[in-house]
Amino acid sequence: MAAVRARRSGRVLATNRMENTSHQLKSKTRLSVNIRLSVDCNVNDLQMNMVLSGGVGILSTPYALASGGWLSLLLLFLIAAATFYSGLLIKRCMDLDSNIKSYPDIGDRAFGRNGRIIVSIFMNIELYLVATGFLILEGDNLENLFPNFAIEVGGLTIGGKQSFVVIIALIILPTVWLDNLSLLSYVSASGVLASIITLGSIFSTGAFDGVGFHRKGTLVNWKGIPTSISLYAFCYCAHPVFPTLYTSMKKKHQFSHVLLVCFFLCTFIYASMAVFGYLMFGSEVQSQITLNLPTTKLSSRVAIYTTMVNPIAKYALMVTPVVNTIKMRFSTQYSKRPYSLLISTGFVISTVIVALVVPFFGYLMALVGAFLSMTASVILPCLCYLKISGAYRRHGCEMMAILGIVSLAVLIAVVGPLQLYRRYGCEMMAILGIVSLAVLIAVVGVYQILETLNLHMKLTNE
16 A cells, blocks of 8 residues: 555656646746747837838928918828827727738728738838838938039949939848848837937027028918828828737737827927928928038038938838738749849839939829828728728717718828829829839839749759
8 A cells, every 4th residue: 555655646746747847838938928029019119109200201391381381280280180090990900800910901801802902002002102202312312412423334424313312222222132120120210219319400400500490481371281281191101010010019908008109209290390490491491301401510411311321221121011012922933032132122123213213202202191191091991990890880979080080081182192283294194104114114024034034943953
């Protein structure tokens, strides 16, 4: 009996040791996962700040205010409120279905495959044109700093802006080749700080470098209101990345609070920049306020250089979803590294072509803000929420508020491009035609090169 008890006791002790070991391993695993999620949450909170406030939209707010007059500033607050609410609707859509992980998933959940396709098209075109705007911004500001710069190649002289666009593209190209963008995400996460530095530098230029804040401006300019609204709308075009950020957050219940803080800070910075720039340069302010700054002053150079650093780091982050979509199209045939590099390179070349064709930064930003941003950031989230939640069946205050927001967004999306056409006429239509042709040629060219390389590899293997 004693021997049997001893054996049973030994088995119990062994079992307890195994359970303790298993428990310790699970605890370590949970600890590791928690640490990783906590880090991811912090990074993505910073990325949300980056996406909202570190963009190029801040440079156009003085031009937007000058286009519409002082009263147009109220439209900035109206658009901020509408886009904030649509951001909350994206969160509610994800709370209603745990399978939603990305922005196209919301479209798929609401309207099926066609919904996914529509959301993906608007999201990718918007990201593509914003990335193109980065190159235009860099070219304009570098030309402002070095107006006499030019490159001669084989007797052909390439102007300053065109040269700088190509040079910046060559600098950016290796970042697009990267598979791990974590380093760039940390660099780009300084968007809030960069915006504050830019705002402070421009204020210093006006206060201490002889520019002053003496321009009175006009109360309202009705003809410029559509342009003003379009540029304000461009400042709030981050909604396609909200689902990814929300999914990555450890404390998802804090999303609404983080979103509120971000929108408040960004709107304050946008409004301050608009007021400072309009008081400094009045109706003479350009589409990027940095182009008005005296380049001989230290504060002006700080503002310009700070503005130029962020787009270089953000370009790869902005275009990665689009490039990945293209790569997925060829995933079965072109999964090898050389093909991946070729797709990324072809994509950058296409944005360079578009940036060289579009002469005016305001053209592109106003078009993106009026049509794409309003559609992707307001109209689609509202419609998807109504369908997923079934709120369209209930005729309450929420339904009326959403319909009001959608009506406003549709009005902006229609009137904005029409006003641009009336203002710039055939020139704008020609530019859009050339842009579309350039993108088509780039896509077809990359596809043909891939097909040729694939055929060559098959022949080599045979």
